[in-house]
Amino acid sequence: MSGADNQALIARLAAIVGGSYVLTSDNDCAPHVQDWRGRYHGKAACVVRPGNTDEVSAVVRACYAAGVAMVPQGGNTGLVGGGVPGQGGQEVVVSLSRLNRIRSIDAHNNTLIAEAGCTLVAVQAAAAESQRLFPLSLASEGSCQIGGNLATNAGGVHVLRYGNMRELTLGLEVVLPDGQVWDGLRGLRKDNTGYDLKQLFIGAEGTLGIITAAVLKLFPQPLSRTVAWLSIPGPATAIELLAHLRNACGERLSAFELIAGSALELVLRHIPGARSPLTRCGDWALLVELSDSASNADLAGLLGSALASELEAGRVLDAVVSSSEAQVRELWALRENISEAQKREGISIKHDVSVPVGAVPAFIEQADMALRKFFPGLRIVCFGHAGDGNLHYNLSQPDAADNPAFIAQTREVNRIVYDIVMSLGGSISAEHGIGILKREELKHYKSFVEIELMQQIKRAMDPENLMNPGKLL
Amino acid sequence: MSGADNQALIARLAAIVGGSYVLTSDNDCAPHVQDWRGRYHGKAACVVRPGNTDEVSAVVRACYAAGVAMVPQGGNTGLVGGGVPGQGGQEVVVSLSRLNRIRSIDAHNNTLIAEAGCTLVAVQAAAAESQRLFPLSLASEGSCQIGGNLATNAGGVHVLRYGNMRELTLGLEVVLPDGQVWDGLRGLRKDNTGYDLKQLFIGAEGTLGIITAAVLKLFPQPLSRTVAWLSIPGPATAIELLAHLRNACGERLSAFELIAGSALELVLRHIPGARSPLTRCGDWALLVELSDSASNADLAGLLGSALASELEAGRVLDAVVSSSEAQVRELWALRENISEAQKREGISIKHDVSVPVGAVPAFIEQADMALRKFFPGLRIVCFGHAGDGNLHYNLSQPDAADNPAFIAQTREVNRIVYDIVMSLGGSISAEHGIGILKREELKHYKSFVEIELMQQIKRAMDPENLMNPGKLL
Numbered sequence: 001m002s003g004a005d006n007q008a009l010i011a012r013l014a015a016i017v018g019g020s021y022v023l024t025s026d027n028d029c030a031p032h033v034q035d036w037r038g039r040y041h042g043k044a045a046c047v048v049r050p051g052n053t054d055e056v057s058a059v060v061r062a063c064y065a066a067g068v069a070m071v072p073q074g075g076n077t078g079l080v081g082g083g084v085p086g087q088g089g090q091e092v093v094v095s096l097s098r099l100n101r102i103r104s105i106d107a108h109n110n111t112l113i114a115e116a117g118c119t120l121v122a123v124q125a126a127a128a129e130s131q132r133l134f135p136l137s138l139a140s141e142g143s144c145q146i147g148g149n150l151a152t153n154a155g156g157v158h159v160l161r162y163g164n165m166r167e168l169t170l171g172l173e174v175v176l177p178d179g180q181v182w183d184g185l186r187g188l189r190k191d192n193t194g195y196d197l198k199q200l201f202i203g204a205e206g207t208l209g210i211i212t213a214a215v216l217k218l219f220p221q222p223l224s225r226t227v228a229w230l231s232i233p234g235p236a237t238a239i240e241l242l243a244h245l246r247n248a249c250g251e252r253l254s255a256f257e258l259i260a261g262s263a264l265e266l267v268l269r270h271i272p273g274a275r276s277p278l279t280r281c282g283d284w285a286l287l288v289e290l291s292d293s294a295s296n297a298d299l300a301g302l303l304g305s306a307l308a309s310e311l312e313a314g315r316v317l318d319a320v321v322s323s324s325e326a327q328v329r330e331l332w333a334l335r336e337n338i339s340e341a342q343k344r345e346g347i348s349i350k351h352d353v354s355v356p357v358g359a360v361p362a363f364i365e366q367a368d369m370a371l372r373k374f375f376p377g378l379r380i381v382c383f384g385h386a387g388d389g390n391l392h393y394n395l396s397q398p399d400a401a402d403n404p405a406f407i408a409q410t411r412e413v414n415r416i417v418y419d420i421v422m423s424l425g426g427s428i429s430a431e432h433g434i435g436i437l438k439r440e441e442l443k444h445y446k447s448f449v450e451i452e453l454m455q456q457i458k459r460a461m462d463p464e465n466l467m468n469p470g471k472l473l
Numbered sequence: 474m475s476g477a478d479n480q481a482l483i484a485r486l487a488a489i490v491g492g493s494y495v496l497t498s499d500n501d502c503a504p505h506v507q508d509w510r511g512r513y514h515g516k517a518a519c520v521v522r523p524g525n526t527d528e529v530s531a532v533v534r535a536c537y538a539a540g541v542a543m544v545p546q547g548g549n550t551g552l553v554g555g556g557v558p559g560q561g562g563q564e565v566v567v568s569l570s571r572l573n574r575i576r577s578i579d580a581h582n583n584t585l586i587a588e589a590g591c592t593l594v595a596v597q598a599a600a601a602e603s604q605r606l607f608p609l610s611l612a613s614e615g616s617c618q619i620g621g622n623l624a625t626n627a628g629g630v631h632v633l634r635y636g637n638m639r640e641l642t643l644g645l646e647v648v649l650p651d652g653q654v655w656d657g658l659r660g661l662r663k664d665n666t667g668y669d670l671k672q673l674f675i676g677a678e679g680t681l682g683i684i685t686a687a688v689l690k691l692f693p694q695p696l697s698r699t700v701a702w703l704s705i706p707g708p709a710t711a712i713e714l715l716a717h718l719r720n721a722c723g724e725r726l727s728a729f730e731l732i733a734g735s736a737l738e739l740v741l742r743h744i745p746g747a748r749s750p751l752t753r754c755g756d757w758a759l760l761v762e763l764s765d766s767a768s769n770a771d772l773a774g775l776l777g778s779a780l781a782s783e784l785e786a787g788r789v790l791d792a793v794v795s796s797s798e799a800q801v802r803e804l805w806a807l808r809e810n811i812s813e814a815q816k817r818e819g820i821s822i823k824h825d826v827s828v829p830v831g832a833v834p835a836f837i838e839q840a841d842m843a844l845r846k847f848f849p850g851l852r853i854v855c856f857g858h859a860g861d862g863n864l865h866y867n868l869s870q871p872d873a874a875d876n877p878a879f880i881a882q883t884r885e886v887n888r889i890v891y892d893i894v895m896s897l898g899g900s901i902s903a904e905h906g907i908g909i910l911k912r913e914e915l916k917h918y919k920s921f922v923e924i925e926l927m928q929q930i931k932r933a934m935d936p937e938n939l940m941n942p943g944k945l946l
Contacts, residue, residue, distance in 0.1 A: 108712050108831030109862070110719075131720075153665050164663060167640060182922050187829045189861040190637060190903040192626050192676055193915060194945060195927050199672030203665055220719050239581050246583075247604075247693050250766035251724040293723035294775075302767075356660045358581030388662035389582070430663040442666060449655050453934070454668050460933035461926070472667060 006045055006090075009066045013048045013092070016058045021098070023047040032073060032093045033085055040081035040436060043089035044071070051098045053173060053181060053212045060210065061179030063092050069466045070094050072206035074116065074148030077140040079352075080435025082152065082205045082471050091469075096147045099212055102126045110218040111170060111187040116147025116211050123216065132218035135162035139339060147211045153203035155431030157335075160387040161254040161291075162219065164431070165202065171215035172198040177208070177462040187215045200457065205433055206468040208461045222254070222291035226299035227328045228307070229277040230286040231318040235361035238286055238386050241315060242357065245288065248306035252299065255289035256387030257335050258360070263383040266341040267334055277331060278318045286386075287335050289328075338383055347403055348381070348396035349413050353421045354430035357389040366420045367393065374416070375406065390430040393417065418445060434472045442472070479518055479563075482539045486521045486565070489531045494571070496520040505546060505566045506558055513554035513909060516562035517544070524571045526646060526654060526685045533683065534652030536565050542939045543567050545679035547621030548592065550613040552825075553908025555625065555678045555944050564942075569620045572685055575599045583691040584643060584660040589620025589684050596689065605691035608635035612812065620684050626676035628904030630808075633860040634727040634764075635692065637904070638675065644688035645671040650681070650935040660688045673930065678906055679941040681934045695727070695764035699772035700801045701780070702750040703759040704791040708834040711759055711859050714788060715830065718761065721779035725772065728762035729860030730808050731833070736856040739814040740807055750804060751791045759859075760808050762801075811856050812865075820876055821854070821869035822886050826894045827903035830862040839893045840866065847889070848879065863903040866890065891918060907945045915945070 014022045023029050024046045032047045034040060045068065050056045063070050069091045073083045085091040099115035100122070106112070107130045114123050120141040127134035138144060138156045148154075150172070154165045162168065171186040184198050201208055232238055238258050245253050261283045267274050277285075290299040300321050310316040322328045342348060355363045364382060371378055379398045384391040395413060397406045406413075418428045422445055434442050443451065451473075458465075458473055487495045496502050497519045505520045507513060518541065523529045536543050542564045546556045558564040572588035575596070579585070580603045587596050593614040600607035611617060611629045621627075623645070627638045635641065644659040657671050674681055705711055711731050718726050734756045740747050750758075763772040773794050783789040795801045815821060828836045837855060844851055852871045857864040868886060870879045879886075891901045895918055907915050916924065924946075931938075931946055 106829060106831055108716060109829040111829070153669075155663050155665075159663060163640075166669070167636075176922070176926075180922050182926060183920065184923070186898060186900070188827050188898075188900050188903075189830070190628050190632060190827045190858070190863045191900040192628075192902045192904055192906045193900055193911075193919065194676075194907060194923075195681075195930055196626075196639070196672055196676055197923065197926055199669055200930075203667075203669055208668075220723055243581060247766060250693055293720060354661050354663045356579060356582040356584070357662070358579055385663070390663045425659060425661075427659070427661050427664040427666055429665050430661075431665055433665045434667060438666075446666065447656065449649070449653050450657070450667075450670065453649075453655060453670055456933045457668055457673075457930065460929045 005066065009062060009068060010046050012062045013046065013059055016062065017048055017050050017055050021049040021051070032076065032095060035081055035084050036077055037079070040084040042085035042087055044085045044091055044093045045089060047093040047095055049095045049098050053099070053175065056094065056175045056210055056212050057179050057181050059094060060175050060177070064178050064464070064466060067464065068092055069469050071468050072096065072147070072151065072210045074145030074151070075119065075140065075143045077144040078148060078152060078435060079432045080437035082433055082435030083148065086470050094210060096145065096212070103213065105130050106187060107132065109187050111215050112218060113185060113213060113215050114146050115213045116145060118146045120144050120146065120149060127218050128221070131221055133221045134216060134218055136165060136168060139336065146214060150202050150211050150214055151204065151206050152433040155385070155390065157255050157257065157385060159385060160256055161251060166199070168217045169198065169202060169214055170217060172201055172211055173213040174201050174209040174211050177464065177467050185213060185215050205435060205472045207458060207472050208467060220293035222293055223295035224292045224297040224299050225325070225328055226290045226303055227322045227331045228288045228303055229320050229331050230288060230316050231278055231280065231282045232284050232286055232316055233314070234284050235364045237315045238284070239358055239360055241286065241310060242387055244310065245306055249290055249302060252290040252292050253288070254291045255287065257287040258383060258386035259285045259287060259335060259338070260380070260382040261285070262379060263338045263381045264334065266345055266381065267337045270341040270344040271337045274334060274337065277320050277334065280318060282317055287331060342381060342394060346396060346400040347407060348394045349407060349410050351393040351417050352430050352432045353393060353417065353426055353428060354388065354390040355421060355424045355426035357387070359424040359426070360386055360389055360391065363391070363420060363424055363426070367417055370416050370420065371395065371413070414441065436471060439472065478539065482535060482541060483519050485535045486519065486532055489535065490521055490523045490528050494522040494524070505549065505568060508554055508557050509550055510552070513557040515558035515560055517558045517564055517566045518562060520566040520568055522568045522571050526572070526648065529567065529648045529683055529685050530652050530654050532567060533648050533650070537651050537937070537939060540937065541565055542942050544941050545569065545620070545624065545683045547589065547618035547624070548613065548616045550617040551621065551625060551908060552905045553910040555906055555908030555941070556621065559943050567683060569618065569685070576686065578603050579660060580605065582660050584688050585691060586658060586686055586688050587619050588686045589618060591619045593617050593619065593622060600691050601694070604694055606694045607689060607691055609638060609641060612809065619687060623675050623684050623687055624677065624679050625906040628858070628863065630728050630730065630858060632858060633729055634724060639672070641690045642671065642675060642687055643690060645674055645684055646686040647674050647682040647684050650937065650940050658686060658688050678908060678945045680931060680945050681940060693766035695766055696768035697765040697770040697772050698801055699763045699776055700795045700804045701761045701776055702793050702804050703761060703789050704751050704753065704755040705757050705759055705789055706787070707757050708837045710788045711757070712831055712833055714759065714783060715860055717783065718779055722763055722775060725763040725765050726761070727764045728760065730760040731856060731859035732758045732760060732808060732811070733853070733855040734758070735852060736811045736854045737807065739818055739854065740810045743814040743817040744810045747807060747810065750793050750807065753791060755790055760804060815854060815867060819869060819873040820880060821867045822880060822883050824866040824890050825903050825905045826866060826890065826899055826901060827861065827863040828894060828897045828899035830860070832897040832899070833859055833862055833864065836864070836893060836897055836899070840890055843889050843893065844868065844886070887914065909944060912945065
């Protein structure tokens with residue numbers, strides 16, 4: 001596109017949204033053309049900030065008419081570069097942050113309608129005001145936006161009980177690549193009237209259209225909560241304990257997080273005020289949470305009696321069960337600060353993988369063995385949502401000075417890790433998506449049939465390839 | 474297709490599956506070319522019964538090469554004619570009933586892999602053998618098959634707690650319209666690697682491919698169960714009670730069924746041994762079930778105390794809480810026999826609709842009023858999964874002799890009912906699907922944008938329109 005065409009499009013967009021909502025200077029665009037980790041740096045023709053669905057539709061129509069590609073963007077907290085424009089400087093970043101209204105709450109239906117630009121924390125707060133729970137919970141919840149949560153099918157710590165973003169969504173409103181609006185904002189628990197179109201847009205990373213609003217599921221608020229920190233012999237025991245606690249506690253089991261001793265160690269070293277929950281921490285720990293909508297549920301009693309047999313049998317080496325909400329928060333902080341502590345320690349090669357839950361121990365054993373063979377002395381920081389079979393598996397050299405040489409071997413490291421994941425029937429991206437980061441890996445690991453099916457859908461729905469090109473596929 | 478081409482295809486199919494598994498005589502084909510309610514009668518070139526996925530793939534390749542359309546068929550228990558061939562006599566019915574193995578169970582992962590031809594009851598039994606629950610539960614569970622449950626996204630009485638078939642599925646194996654096999658049999662709780670293709674095939678009624686196997690979710694077995702029958706003033710109270718019981722009992726609430734007095738009356742009249750659960754039954758009742766994975770949960774106590782305030786406030790007029798598993802079954806039988814009792818009473822115009830849960834009372838009030846204006850004295854039998862906003866809303870004349878004239882007005886009746894459903898943001902097919910029965914209604918009620926999106930997907934994935942043509946779209 002020529003500079004004149006470019007200026008004409010920017011003028012059209014300004015006429016739609018108002019001049020102050022079209023950003024063109026390098027300074028104004030800067031936060032929108034790179035990811036927050038600073039790994040991806042793109043260029044954009046402009047950043048446009050429509051204020052409602054009609055404006056999004058008009059913006060998309062204008063870009064479509066001009067043949068200009070669009071990059072939908074939410075809170076820009078993604079980890080795979082999915083919301084960052086390419087290098088060409090021709091793409092228009094469509095920021096959804098001004099679509100930030102909670103349109104309605106239906107307490108009887110246990111649903112709310114949120115616009116794409118609502119932060120996750122704003123949705124949680126709106127639910128809480130109606131004595132309901134919106135259960136999605138992520139480290140970035142203060143700044144990530146619902147549209148991005150939908151586009152990446154976000155996960156987090158409570159998937160075990162409540163499901164991913166996909167399972168939390170009943171309906172969508174989407175602006176299609178040609179600017180038409182699909183109104184699929186139905187708040188129905190049962191609707192069998194044809195293809196479930198919303199499923200295509202959830203997890204599509206903005207490559208099929210721009211989500212502008214969603215009907216989200218709400219749940220009863222948990223009024224009782226108990227957390228335990230368990231020292232365990234190893235990952236195999238974790239999986240046995242998961243089955244045991246599921247049977248003993250049913251749906252009350254709302255988090256089941258595995259934490260390697262190496263991860264806890266980093267938190268204790270780098271996070272002020274963090275203290276070890278047990279006198280002897282050992283190589284592996286679990287953080288287990290029970291919650292109940294009854295305010296007087298004796299969860300500590302239930303958990304205590306479920307753990308008694310396990311302590312006796314040696315499947316649990318030591319345990320602390322929270323006795324106050326303050327202690328609940330303190331134990332959770334140990335888990336939540338792992339990423340921050342790792343960051344302070346230096347760079348690492350990160351993986352976000354999943355396997356069938358029963359294969360978690362095999363993955364850890366096989367990956368550790370294969371990696372230590374090629375990289376003796378490697379520091380492996382492994383933690384995550386073991387109850388979902390989802391691990392964050394991060395690798396670095398113990399001496400930060402050795403890290404650049406190690407990072408240079410990312411390709412080889414990934415091949416080792418992902419080959420093992422795939423041999424166990426797993427996924428190379430459990431909850432972060434593909435974006436730019438894993439696009440080549442996706443082609444490597446998906447079957448031809450599956451890639452071709454995805455391409456068929458992409459071509460059918462976005463024949464001009466204007467929606468977030470260069471991402472995912 | 475000429476008779477000779479036809480014979481050539483039949484010979485090719487026989488070479489693939491064996492001659493005894495290609496049915497061609499009218500007698501052999503009869504059970505496969507009409508639906509069990511006897512509403513739809515089609516004709517088929519033949520019925521082919523492949524024995525495994527490779528044979529399904531070869532059968533589809535042969536049909537694809539010959540340009541012959543296919544009708545995938547499971548237990549043929551559908552209610553909308555989705556599994557019945559058209560009138561032309563050219564289509565091949567592909568019966569999946571020989572693909573009836575449970576391929577594997579993974580108790581740690583809480584999953585099993587079932588082939589499409591497994592009956593629902595066989596899947597339930599396999600789960601129970603591993604001390605797990607597969608929660609889908611339907612009237613036809615003894616004969617319906619998993620492939621059909623998937624193709625129609627089946628619902629039933631426990632959707633409130635466990636979700637529809639869609640939510641119970643982690644992975645699929647599908648034979649595509651050209652015979653290629655897509656292996657999406659992943660048993661992962663988290664997998665964000667591109668478009669979630671399985672979602673397209675679930676609920677597509679066989680129009681995009683033939684599902685041959687699925688990875689299904691299992692749950693802890695409920696070891697405690699309590700059921701209550703409540704007499705209530707009306708539907709509005711039901712919705713208030715739903716919110717109250719959700720807060721008081723959380724996920725233990727596993728069924729919430731609304732039953733009009735007219736429905737109970739039919740059961741008491743036609744079903745031998747059925748007896749009224751309460752001395753004074755009134756116009757409306759609820760059947761409420763609580764279940765818990767703990768064997769010693771005091772559910773009767775929990776439910777009793779949750780109901781005390783409601784009895785006092787007059788939101789519950791009378792109540793019986795089960796005191797034994799025999800009584801649980803007896804109360805459930807009253808609900809489950811409504812369809813059978815209705816059948817004995819004579820034909821009726823049936824609807825399977827849903828609205829947002831809070832709109833259930835408005836739907837019942839508005840539909841009753843509108844219908845009684847045009848059809849004075851009409852018998853309205855309304856019951857269903859009120860906890861999901863899903864009602865079965867069936868209409869007949871009190872004197873069976875008047876029914877034929879009434880049935881002749883089905884179009885007008887449907888218009889009244891569906892217009893109200895749509896005005897409340899509801900669905901004209903909550904759990905039965907579209908098939909042949911509601912194909913024209915779908916075009917009437919879906920937006921142009923939505924129909925066009927569905928057509929785009931259909932054209933992209935089945936460009937020759939060989940998969941169950943004439944159904945759904």
